[in-house]
Amino acid sequence: MPAVQETIEQVREIDVDKYKYGFFTDIESEKAPKGLSEEIVRFISAKKGEPEWMLEWRLEAYRRWRTMTEPAWAKLEYPKIDFEDLYYYAAPKTAVAPKSLDEVDPELLATYAKLGIPLTEQAVLAGVEGARVAVDAVFDSVSVVTTFREELSKHGIIFCSISEALREHPELVRKYLGSVVPASDNFYATLNSAVFSDGSFVYIPPGVRCPMELSTYFRINERDTGQFERTLLIADKGSYVSYLEGCTAPMRDENQLHAAVVEIVALDDAEVKYSTVQNWYPGNKEGKGGIYNFVTKRGDCRGKNSKISWTQVETGSAITWKYPSCILRGDNSRGEFYSIAVSNGHQQVDSGTKMIHLGKNTSSRIISKGIAAGVSQNTYRGLVSAHAKATGARNFTQCDSLLIGDRCGAHTVPYIEAKNSSAQFEHEATTSKISDDQMFYCTQRGLSDEQAVALIVNGFVREVLQHLPMEFMVETQKLIGISLEGSVG
Amino acid sequence: MTAYLEIKNLHVKIADEDTEILRGVDLTVNAGEVHAIMGPNGSGKSTLSYVLAGKADYEVTEGQVLFLGEDLLEMAPDERAAAGLFLAFQYPVEIPGVAFMTFLKAALNAQRKARGEAELLTPDFMRMVREKATALNVTQDMLKRPVNVGFSGGEKKRGEILQMALLEPKICVLDETDSGLDIDALRLVSEGVNALRGPERAMIVITHYQRLLDHIVPDVVHVMSAGRIVKTGGKELAHELEKSGYAAFTEAA
Numbered sequence: 001m002p003a004v005q006e007t008i009e010q011v012r013e014i015d016v017d018k019y020k021y022g023f024f025t026d027i028e029s030e031k032a033p034k035g036l037s038e039e040i041v042r043f044i045s046a047k048k049g050e051p052e053w054m055l056e057w058r059l060e061a062y063r064r065w066r067t068m069t070e071p072a073w074a075k076l077e078y079p080k081i082d083f084e085d086l087y088y089y090a091a092p093k094t095a096v097a098p099k100s101l102d103e104v105d106p107e108l109l110a111t112y113a114k115l116g117i118p119l120t121e122q123a124v125l126a127g128v129e130g131a132r133v134a135v136d137a138v139f140d141s142v143s144v145v146t147t148f149r150e151e152l153s154k155h156g157i158i159f160c161s162i163s164e165a166l167r168e169h170p171e172l173v174r175k176y177l178g179s180v181v182p183a184s185d186n187f188y189a190t191l192n193s194a195v196f197s198d199g200s201f202v203y204i205p206p207g208v209r210c211p212m213e214l215s216t217y218f219r220i221n222e223r224d225t226g227q228f229e230r231t232l233l234i235a236d237k238g239s240y241v242s243y244l245e246g247c248t249a250p251m252r253d254e255n256q257l258h259a260a261v262v263e264i265v266a267l268d269d270a271e272v273k274y275s276t277v278q279n280w281y282p283g284n285k286e287g288k289g290g291i292y293n294f295v296t297k298r299g300d301c302r303g304k305n306s307k308i309s310w311t312q313v314e315t316g317s318a319i320t321w322k323y324p325s326c327i328l329r330g331d332n333s334r335g336e337f338y339s340i341a342v343s344n345g346h347q348q349v350d351s352g353t354k355m356i357h358l359g360k361n362t363s364s365r366i367i368s369k370g371i372a373a374g375v376s377q378n379t380y381r382g383l384v385s386a387h388a389k390a391t392g393a394r395n396f397t398q399c400d401s402l403l404i405g406d407r408c409g410a411h412t413v414p415y416i417e418a419k420n421s422s423a424q425f426e427h428e429a430t431t432s433k434i435s436d437d438q439m440f441y442c443t444q445r446g447l448s449d450e451q452a453v454a455l456i457v458n459g460f461v462r463e464v465l466q467h468l469p470m471e472f473m474v475e476t477q478k479l480i481g482i483s484l485e486g487s488v489g
Numbered sequence: 490m491t492a493y494l495e496i497k498n499l500h501v502k503i504a505d506e507d508t509e510i511l512r513g514v515d516l517t518v519n520a521g522e523v524h525a526i527m528g529p530n531g532s533g534k535s536t537l538s539y540v541l542a543g544k545a546d547y548e549v550t551e552g553q554v555l556f557l558g559e560d561l562l563e564m565a566p567d568e569r570a571a572a573g574l575f576l577a578f579q580y581p582v583e584i585p586g587v588a589f590m591t592f593l594k595a596a597l598n599a600q601r602k603a604r605g606e607a608e609l610l611t612p613d614f615m616r617m618v619r620e621k622a623t624a625l626n627v628t629q630d631m632l633k634r635p636v637n638v639g640f641s642g643g644e645k646k647r648g649e650i651l652q653m654a655l656l657e658p659k660i661c662v663l664d665e666t667d668s669g670l671d672i673d674a675l676r677l678v679s680e681g682v683n684a685l686r687g688p689e690r691a692m693i694v695i696t697h698y699q700r701l702l703d704h705i706v707p708d709v710v711h712v713m714s715a716g717r718i719v720k721t722g723g724k725e726l727a728h729e730l731e732k733s734g735y736a737a738f739t740e741a742a
Contacts, residue, residue: 436545441582444542445596445652446570446603455595459586459635 032089038062041194044089048163048197051170061183061193068187074350075379075411076319078255078292086226086257088195148212158203159214162230165201172203176234180263180300180327188259188321189296192228196261199229204239204270213469215244226257233263235270237303242273242469255283255318259294268303268330273311275468276324277476280316282483287346290318297324298354301333301362309336310353311467313476315483318347323381325354328362328390335364338464340476342457342483343376343408352382352413357393357423366397369461371480373404373487379411386423393423401431402460404453404487439488449488454481491558493660493691494518494541499552501533501540510536512716513552518660521688525702525727526695528713529735534695535579537713538664541693542576543569557659570596571603573659577649577666584636589648592636593618593655600656621654625681642669643677650681661685661692667701679704699731714738 032043041062045055070081152159158169165173183193200216216231235241245262258280266272274297283290293316299308310324326335337353355364364384372378378401386393401410412429434456442452458465458477465473494517501511510533518524528534540547541554543566554561556574564572584592598608609617622632625647637645646666653661663682667675682705686692694705702710702724710726711718712735719738720726730738 435582437582438584440542440544440566441578441584442596443566444570444576444578445592445656446567446600447595448567448599451595451599455587455592456584459584462586 031087034087035084036088040088044195044197050166054166057183058194061190064184065190065194068190070187074321075377076321076348076350078319081257088226089197155208155211156205157208157210160201162199162201162232176265177232180265180298181261181296186296188294189261192230192259192261196228196230199231202233204235204241206237206239208239210241213242213244229260231262233272234265235272237267238269240271244469245276255290255292257292262297264299264308266301266303266306266308269305270303271307273309275311277313277472278316279479282316282345282347283318285345293317293320293322295322300327301330301335304330305332306330307334311338314341314349314351315479320349320351322351323353326364327356329358331359332361333359337366338467339368340461340464341378342371342480343378344373344484344487345376347376350379350381352380354383355395357386357390359390361392362390363394367464368399369464370401370410371457372408372410373484375407377409379413381413383415384425385417386420388419390420391422393420395425397427399429403433450485453484453488457484492517492519493557495555497553499554500550501536501547502550504546504548510716514718516718518691518693520691523686523692523694523707525707525710526693526713527710527730532713533716534713535664538576538662538695541662542566571600575653575656575658575661577653577663579665579668581637581645581649583638585638587636588633589636590632597655622651625651626677627651643674646670646678650678654685659690663694665695667696667698676704699727702727712738
């Protein structure tokens with residue numbers, strides 16, 4: 001398999017010697033000064049060698065952001081973020097950009113060993129060894145490696161960093177950027193629009209079925225650095241793509257901000273499957289540190305018969321604020337949202353989806369499984385709406401919560417709006433606990449407490465697990481077990 | 490030779506409550522023996538089985554239990570299981586979303602690992618399960634369904650015996666395995682249990698009724714009442730009980 005070999009070799013090329021301090025990669029980086037101003041926005045744009053229109057777009061977003069206030073409606077509690085105390089741009093200084101992170105913190109290595117993941121982080125990117133996954137890795141603010149590019153280009157598929165796309169395919173970026181999540185969308189998306197430094201760009205031409213999984217791997221490394229990546233994925237008519245996104249970050253005492261935007265456009269008869277395994281650092285046992293994850297993800301089923309399916313496994317971050325949504329604009333389009341959100345320790349999750357039915361005979365399906373342990377709070381927040389012209393809209397929603405212990409909380413906040421009388425919306429919700437009887441039954445058969453919890457929880461989320469790409473299923477099952485370690489006993 | 494199980498003057502109460510449920514139980518079970526424990530509702534039979542398996546809701550206030558010479562009460566439930574103690578539940582617990590087959594494999598491999606044995610390879614495991622499942626009339630479909638979810642009474646009990654057959658414990662505690670079974674199911678389950686009898690295994694069969702003991706013929710029968718074993722005899726004691734009822738023993742207590 002030459003393509004796989006390509007990935008493996010790229011891993012080897014990576015200059016490992018420069019990573020010395022465990023988890024945190026000790027490389028000199030180039031940072032813009034702390035804080036945000038028009039100068040910083042101009043600096044970022046200039047660094048990227050962006051066209052004038054892009055700078056103007058950013059500046060407009062920046063000016064708008066200055067007039068906005070942070071949303072406060074989520075069930076999340078955290079100290080006010082000082083946006084002037086962050087670095088908005090950090091890039092590795094070396095001429096040859098670093099491409100992998102080999103000498104990792106032993107604790108992370110132990111975690112990966114438990115996950116059964118090959119040790120080179122690039123192999124993590126590639127999912128399972130031998131799997132055909134093309135990867136774009138974003139390290140702090142800069143995209144460092146995109147694999148399999150040649151093979152993809154044979155199919156006319158563009159898969160590169162968004163900076164590169166701005167240089168090589170400005171017309172595509174200009175046409176679609178901000179067309180799903182406008183620069184004015186919300187506080188965090190607007191901030192992202194002003195300062196995003198990199199991310200992935202994908203274009204699948206008409207009628208092409210992408211021959212492999214595409215994947216982006218995000219990592220925050222620098223201290224006090226916000227990561228603002230921007231992903232833009234366009235599936236042209238009749239195309240298909242499955243896309244994976246993975247995230248990690250070093251352990252740090254201070255909180256780090258992650259405010260990403262993902263935009264997906266699906267044209268007529270196109271199908272996009274977008275899967276996320278989010279395992280940002282969740283903070284320590286006392287709730288110190290961890291990533292603040294404020295992410296705007298939205299897909300636009302712009303064409304008829306198009307389909308966008310979100311699958312997310314959220315186990316990391318101190319705070320998760322994330323609502324991957326679908327705008328069902330095309331007639332007969334379909335949106336899906338499958339979610340597993342695990343919170344333990346002091347983690348707080350406020351996540352869900354929006355299904356906006358605009359076209360005729362559109363359908364959507366939401367399956368959300370929230371698992372709360374420790375003193376965590378886990379909220380599902382979702383909107384299903386049918387606009388006046390959305391004749392025949394259908395939705396099925398199922399929200400299940402599982403509580404472990406008696407100090408955590410699970411909450412479900414569904415919003416349903418139907419402005420068309422033909423809409424059929426179904427909502428089911430359950431809340432349950434892992435019972436002492438279940439634990440006793442499992443331990444009587446020889447499972448340890450932790451194995452028992454992992455087994456019961458994996459049973460609880462099975463329906464969603466099945467929607468993950470094969471390579472990620474086993475890994476995810478293990479990840480869920482690890483995330484819940486120490487939640488009983 | 491060390492007894493498989495030695496219970497000495499065992500006193501137990503429900504945690505956070507004052508009432509004693511077991512009030513000085515003495516029982517010795519040797520390799521190869523099948524003991525039946527009979528008695529009326531509330532006599533402490535099920536409590537004894539739970540305490541042996543290590544359920545958290547109980548507090549041992551006095552006495553000792555030795556399992557193959559080791560202090561059983563110091564062991565966690567999973568350690569007891571790995572050491573070879575198996576409880577067939579009166580009410581097997583549902584675990585939604587976990588296929589019965591997955592559960593069996595997780596349990597067997599956890600025990601093997603705890604004993605320092607290698608995990609079974611999937612093909613070997615599958616062969617083993619299929620063989621044992623067929624004998625108990627456990628269908629492939631049932632193996633794919635979530636543990637005990639939507640199982641009939643008979644399926645649940647057959648599922649318990651299948652687990653017992655697979656885990657090959659040293660001592661089996663069967664808590665009212667006959668409850669909820671019709672005659673045919675009772676026969677099938679009993680055959681499954683009898684097939685597991687052997688010189689290296691001991692059993693404690695807890696039941697209200699003599700009918701189970703027509704199928705699983707015990708070596709020793711105990712009558713339990715108000716938290717004590719009040720009479721011990723041979724298998725004929727079960728027939729005696731069936732005729733005269735528990736009243737005489739309840740008074741004796």
